[in-house]
Amino acid sequence: MDELPDDIFEQIEVLSEDGNVALDTGKPDEAIGYWRKALGLLPEPQSKWDAAMWLYASLGDAYRAKNDHENALSAFQSANASGDGAMNAFVQFGLGVSLYDLDRKDEATNPLLRAYMMEGRDIFKEEPFGYLKHLADQKLID
Template sequence: MSGDHDDLDAEVRRLLGEGDDLLEEDRSEGALARYHAAWERLPEPRTDHPVALDILAADGNSHFFRSDYAAARDALMTAMTFGGAVDNPYLRLRLGQCLFEAGDEREAANWLAGAYLLEGSKLFVDEDPKYLEFIRSQLQPPPGGWPEGW
């Protein structure tokens, strides 16, 4: 049985890696196909498998880059049911961005502010500045004002 499990894990991780490679090449449709294939190979309940979080995060990220914010939000909200996922600043960032783009500013502020508090502004360096500006508009400045570079 262990061999079957190892084979399944290797197959799922191979598909996940192929999806990541395709996403790097801006081939999000192919990436999504690989992520979905990896997800389908996981036995039920799928969310019991450690690699499921990686698949959901990659799927959400891929949908985000396709501007399919509802699908990205759904994948990332499922990812947030995993232990420790809410402490992942990158997942919080991406979920907050999806909510922002979908017009749910209240929830977006919760997730984006959490991402900022966990990781700081460096998490936002490669992101559209509107997200960091939005967070700033939602928070009270600290005593003495916002730090340099905020």
């Protein structure tokens, strides 16, 4: 896979960290602004870059913090289609949780199970019990 030019990568790293700080301090809208700006720096097609995957996943996380499940789902779908998103436990978890929160529980099962298979119960530790219970109710985990 191609690598981003150093100057672009460094700018994206700074914006990404600024977004992380904003989200950690309860400012999801500010975080979203930083991450959207960082995405704008990626050469087309954006989806080929691993940075797109983690930027979209970060956006999804920020939208979840705002209880904006539709935009969270859209961001996690973009993360899933970018870089190695289909093999990233956090992306799969975000995709599954977003679907679940939109009451699309049947569609949520596969990405939640993929996240569980990659990371085990640890990835669910800061979330309400419902997501793991959903997998258990489907008799997919103990």
